[in-house]
Every structure is written in structure tokens, then in C-alpha cells.
Amino acid sequence: MFARRLILFLLTLSAIIGCTREGRRTQTYTDEEGVVRLLPPAVPAGEQDSMAYLLDHYWDGMSFGDTLYSRDEDFVARALLGYRPYLSAGDSAHRTEAVRSLMSRAEVDTVAYVRLMDLSEELLYDREYYDEYLPFAEAIIESDFPSEWDKVRPQEQVRSIRLNRPGTLANDFEYVTLQGDTARMSDLRGVPLVLFFYNAPCHSCGTRADELGESPVITSALAAGSLRILAVDKWGDEESWREKVRSMPKGWIHGRNYKDFDSMELYIIDHVPTIYLLDSEGRVLLRDTSIEEIGQQLTSVD
Structure with a gap:
């Protein structure tokens, strides 16, 4: 990252201010607070889908050869944030095509x-x-312009985004039960399932487990048999795990798996606890979610 920043700095110093290799200058306007921004195009009269039009044409006023603006981090950041609503409104295929064109320019x-x-x-x-970032990463990976080294992070990010993405079937895994048997997560299908990944020595994991156990919506669903919770210890010795289980809420299913969750091979677990909510068929409803979001999801299903 330092090397890249150094290269950017040196190239910026060598740039001729206002250089316009595209043969035109960037179209801007100054807002009421005196901030210079990219001038978005006017939506033609009669255009029925203004959001789709702006997804394609928002950057029309940007000249990437006009280095006064194209290399200005704050200016480009403002433009990108202004573009995000149109990215959000577009479908996946439309976003992909629009961003591919933008990155090519x-x-x-x-x-x-x-x-x-x-x-x-x-x-x-x-x-x-x-969803908004994915087409940028894909455009970088597909292009011959960046180096292979520059593609490493986007490749990992794409994999991370797609792994157990909401709407997809969650990766199955084995776990060891308190009785010493081997079971599979997929055996618990039939009702929605909360996956609670934690480390036995983690104090905040116990706190979050208590909060889950105190949620009226979650405890009610658990008691009615319309929800299961599988708590999986991913790091800690067996004694610590068994001790931790004794202090966790009643009615949960407990397991441990110390070999499959140390990387991104099955699940993204950047911190503990990490919580997922799956539907009755094992598809991901919520990834790396909160107790509040789980409660809202369960309430909306009802």
C-alpha cells in the first residue's frame, strides 16, 4: 500500500494541471456550501426510468484525462458516493455493465x-x-489494465462476498456434540436455524449469548420449536468448551469444530461471535448479523 501511494504521489507531481487527454474538461458545479462536485447529466424528458439512466450516464461529465479532478481523492469520493444510490437501484447485470464501462474509461x-x-x-x-462493490472488483479482475498483483485483493473480496451470500445455500459442516458424536449442520433443517460461532475463552461471546437468550422473540420461537440455535465453538480446548456450555442459555444445540473455521473455506468469521440466520431449507437469510435483525426477520416471517 505504501508503494502504491508513493507511485501515486510521484505521478501526481508529474501531472500537468488540467491536462485533458480525452480532449475535454470535467463538468462540475459548486454546491451551496462551496463544495465542487461532479455535474450529473440531466435526465431526458420522457425517460421513464431515471435511476437506470443515471446508472449508465452519471459519469458522463467526468473526463478521466482531466487530472485536476480525476486524481483529486475528495472530488472522486464525492462523485462515487453520489453514484451509490443508482448502483443500489440497478439489477446485478445492469450494475456490472455500467461499472465495467466506467472502469474502462x-x-x-x-x-x-x-x-x-x-x-x-x-x-x-x-x-x-x-452488492454495489462487487461489479468494481469484477471489472478490475477482468481487465488487462491492472497488474496481477492489483487483482489479488479484489479476488479475495469477491470470494468473501459470494461465500454464504444471503439467498444461497449455506455451506454444510460437521461438528462434535457434547456426547462425543459427529453430527451435521444440515441435519437441523426443517425450521430456521441460528448459527452462533464463538471461541470458548471469549468473554464477549458469553455476553452476546446471554443477550440472545434474553430476546423475547427468539426465546419464544425456540420454545415453540419454530427455531433452533446451534452454538459452535471454533477455538478452545474441550474442557473450556464444556465449561462455557454450562453458562449458556438452555435449549441450544452445542458443538465444536476446531479445523474448518480458521480460514474462509466455509464461513467468513472475522470476529467472534459471528451470527448467521438460515431459513428452514438451509439458505442464508442473514450473514454476520445482529440479535435485533434476527428478531425483525422472525417477526416479519410471522
Whole structure:
């Protein structure tokens, strides 16, 4: 990252301010607070889907050869944030095509391209706007313009986004029960299932488990048999695990698996506890979710 920033700095110093290799300048306007922004196009009269039109044409006023603006991090960040609502409104295929065209245009200037790469990660991926970020990562991977090294992070991010994505069938796994038997997560299908991944020595995991056990919606569903909770210890010795189980809410199913969750092979577990909600057929409803979201989901189903 330092090397990339250094290259950006050196290239920026060598740029001629206002250079317009595309033969035109970026179209801007100044808002009421004095901030310079990209001028979005006017939607033609009679256009029935203004959001779709702006998904395709929002960047028409941007000249990526105009380095005064295309290399200005704050300016491009404002433009990208302004573009996000149109990304959100578009379907997957439309987003993919629009962003592919955008990134292709940015190839006119290496610094501008890298700036857009970095900002899409910072403002979309890091903020968990995964659907909006995915077409940027895919465009970077598919293009011959960036180096293979530059594609490594987007490739990992795409894999992360697609892994157990809501709407997909959750990866199955084995776990060892308190009785020492081997069971499978898929055996619990038939009613919605909460997956509670934790580490036995983790204090905050116990706190979050208590909060789950105190949720009226969740405890009511659990008592009615319309919900199951599988708590899986992914790190800790067996004695610590058994001790932890004794302090966790009643009615949960407990297991441990110390070999399948240390990487992204099956599930994304960047922190503990990590909670998923699956539907009765084992499809992901909520990924890395909260107790509040689970309660809302269960209530909406009812």
C-alpha cells in the first residue's frame, strides 16, 4: 500500500494541471456550501426510468484525462458516493455493465484508475455495500489494465462476498456434540436455524449469548420449536468448551469444530461471535448479523 501511494504521489507531481487527454474538461458545479462536485447529466424528458439512466450516464461529465479532478481523492469520493444510490437501484447485470464501462474509461490515466479502485474499496466494500462493490472488483479482475498483483485483493473480496451470500445455500459442516458424536449442520433443517460461532475463552461471546437468550422473540420461537440455535465453538480446548456450555442459555444445540473455521473455506468469521440466520431449507437469510435483525426477520416471517 505504501508503494502504491508513493507511485501515486510521484505521478501526481508529474501531472500537468488540467491536462485533458480525452480532449475535454470535467463538468462540475459548486454546491451551496462551496463544495465542487461532479455535474450529473440531466435526465431526458420522457425517460421513464431515471435511476437506470443515471446508472449508465452519471459519469458522463467526468473526463478521466482531466487530472485536476480525476486524481483529486475528495472530488472522486464525492462523485462515487453520489453514484451509490443508482448502483443500489440497478439489477446485478445492469450494475456490472455500467461499472465495467466506467472502469474502462478510467484506464486513460493510471493514477485515476488506481484512485477509483481504492475509493470503491474504501467507500463500498469497507462499509459493507457488497452488492454495489462487487461489479468494481469484477471489472478490475477482468481487465488487462491492472497488474496481477492489483487483482489479488479484489479476488479475495469477491470470494468473501459470494461465500454464504444471503439467498444461497449455506455451506454444510460437521461438528462434535457434547456426547462425543459427529453430527451435521444440515441435519437441523426443517425450521430456521441460528448459527452462533464463538471461541470458548471469549468473554464477549458469553455476553452476546446471554443477550440472545434474553430476546423475547427468539426465546419464544425456540420454545415453540419454530427455531433452533446451534452454538459452535471454533477455538478452545474441550474442557473450556464444556465449561462455557454450562453458562449458556438452555435449549441450544452445542458443538465444536476446531479445523474448518480458521480460514474462509466455509464461513467468513472475522470476529467472534459471528451470527448467521438460515431459513428452514438451509439458505442464508442473514450473514454476520445482529440479535435485533434476527428478531425483525422472525417477526416479519410471522
